[in-house]
Amino acid sequence: xxxxxxxxxxxxxxxxxxxxxxxxxxxxxxxxxxxxxxxxxxxxxxxxxxxxxxxxxxxxxxxxxxxxxxxxxxxxxxxxxxxxxxxxxxxxxxxxxxxxxxxxxxxxxxxxxxxxxxxxxxxxxxxxxxxxxxxxxxxxxxxxxxxxxxxxxxxxxxxxxxxxxxxxxxxxxxxxxxxxxxxxxxxxxxxxxxxxxxxxxxxxxxxxxxxxxxxxxxxxxxxxxxxxxxxxxxxxxxxxxxxxxxxxxxxxxxxxxxxxxxxxxxxxxxxxxxxxxxxxxxxxxxxxxxxxxxxxxxxxxxxxxxxxxxxxxxxxxxxxxxxxxxxxxxxxxxxxxxxxxxxxxxxxxxxxxxxxxxxxxxxxxxxxxxxxxxxxxxxxxxxxxxxxxxxxxxxxxxxxxxxxxxxxxxxxxxxxxxxxxxxxxxxxxxxxxxxxxxxxxxxxxxxxxxxxxxxxxxxxxxx
Ligand SMILES: [Zn+2]
Numbered sequence: 177x178x179x180x181x182x183x184x185x186x187x188x189x190x191x192x193x194x195x196x197x198x199x200x201x202x203x204x205x206x207x208x209x210x211x212x213x214x215x216x217x218x219x220x221x222x223x224x225x226x227x228x229x230x231x232x233x234x235x236x237x238x239x240x241x242x243x244x245x246x247x248x249x250x251x252x253x254x255x256x257x258x259x260x261x262x263x264x265x266x267x268x269x270x271x272x273x274x275x276x277x278x279x280x281x282x283x284x285x286x287x288x289x290x291x292x293x294x295x296x297x298x299x300x301x302x303x304x305x306x307x308x309x310x311x312x313x314x315x316x317x318x319x320x321x322x323x324x325x326x327x328x329x330x331x332x333x334x335x336x337x338x339x340x341x342x343x344x345x346x347x348x349x350x351x352x353x354x355x356x357x358x359x360x361x362x363x364x365x366x367x368x369x370x371x372x373x374x375x376x377x378x379x380x381x382x383x384x385x386x387x388x389x390x391x392x393x394x395x396x397x398x399x400x401x402x403x404x405x406x407x408x409x410x411x412x413x414x415x416x417x418x419x420x421x422x423x424x425x426x427x428x429x430x431x432x433x434x435x436x437x438x439x440x441x442x443x444x445x446x447x448x449x450x451x452x453x454x455x456x457x458x459x460x461x462x463x464x465x466x467x468x469x470x471x472x473x474x475x476x477x478x479x480x481x482x483x484x485x486x487x488x489x490x491x492x493x494x495x496x497x498x499x500x501x502x503x504x505x506x507x508x509x510x511x512x513x514x515x516x517x518x519x520x521x522x523x524x525x526x527x528x529x530x531x532x533x534x535x536x537x538x539x540x541x542x543x544x545x546x547x548x549x550x551x552x553x554x555x556x557x558x559x560x561x562x563x564x565x566x567x568x569x570x571x572x573x574x575x576x577x578x579x580x581x582x583x584x585x586x587x588x589x590x591x592x593x594x595x596x597x598x599x600x601x602x603x604x605x606x607x608x609x610x611x612x613x614x615x616x617x618x619x620x621x622x623x624x625x626x627x628x629x630x631x632x633x634x635x636x637x638x639x
Pocket of ligand 1: 203204205386411
């Protein structure tokens with residue numbers, strides 16, 4: 177049984193979706209004003225491992241992600257004066273974001289919803305809140321009155337006593353100590369993009385989009401909402417307020433938040449020169465899968481210290497895994513099965529699942545994998561490893577890889593396959609195992625190639 181830490185209840189809970197084996201999942205997407213940095217990708221990789229693990233456990237997932245393409249930052253950096261210009265600016269970063277996700281093997285959500293294409297849904301939701309008396313208007317902007325919502329502060333454990341009644345905040349991001357009535361609809365400012373609405377021309381506040389979209393695609397109550405811890409306040413607190421005030425129902429059952437990433441022990445910042453986008457690292461020739469490995473190797477609730485050493489370690493760990501896979505796919509093992517090692521391999525899969533069942537303990541899951549790798553190498557060296565062991569081990573490693581996506585399946589092209597078979601045949605001939613040599617020649621023939629032994633060595637041609 178999967179246990180996961182729920183920020184809302186502040187404890188580990190057994191995960192059980194509301195409806196059969198369908199998990200309805202929402203994850204806050206990127207704000208597309210710049211290239212995403214590796215801290216952002218730590219969160220997206222954690223969510224991806226979570227999602228793939230749920231799939232591994234037999235769940236079906238409906239995964240929704242928003243793209244914030246209108247907010248304070250997109251408007252500030254684009255300097256756009258109208259929605260069309262704003263979209264031109266944000267589109268390039270949306271495309272870049274998904275290219276980066278592909279590099280990191282992050283699975284696409286089932287629904288990707290842009291804020292700017294959901295303005296009517298947001299307006300509808302604000303109207304619903306207005307009808308129920310949760311809002312007030314001031315100088316063309318609409319605010320959510322947090323004093324009217326009794327549960328405000330439950331997620332972030334905010335003490336609302338000292339909060340000034342009736343004071344409001346217009347910016348999208350602010351600290352806990354500045355908790356105020358937050359803005360749902362912002363009155364248009366001169367020179368900024370705006371949309372028409374029943375409240376007058378303006379644009380949505382940042383928080384309303386996630387409530388409107390999750391309501392539309394996942395229903396009034398859904399299973400899982402993920403994000404980075406810095407979204408707990410105010411963003412997720414405000415999502416709960418907007419959604420629950422409108423529907424009168426619990427919004428999300430499990431809130432799961434990923435910790436921050438630091439670089440060389442320090443908070444990442446442009447001024448310190450330790451700020452990296454994924455693109456910065458790829459330009460240095462770093463394997464994206466080693467980056468994924470590094471990001472996922474620390475359990476999501478622990479701070480991750482991103483260092484060059486960690487990247488190098490990831491690269492060498494991946495190399496060990498890939499070498500093993502290559503041997504398993506290409507070596508000739510004696511036929512049959514070593515029962516003890518078969519049982520050992522199956523046990524590893526169980527231990528892998530138990531590790532991730534324990535609040536997604538990825539570090540433990542990796543320890544299980546590398547114990548298995550080490551023992552496989554020992555068994556191979558002892559000659560006790562058989563062809564059925566190789567097949568089983570490959571299958572188990574592939575199952576693990578469906579969750580972690582750290583390595584690429586070994587795929588040899590035809591040329592490499594034949595080269596490898598020829599080497600194996602030479603080895604067999606040197607060992608005077610002519611039966612095996614003939615068998616390998618047969619395999620090469622099956623691939624459509626004929627080999628000839630000539631005085632200059634071996635030639636092969638298409639037959
Ligand atoms: Zn959100």
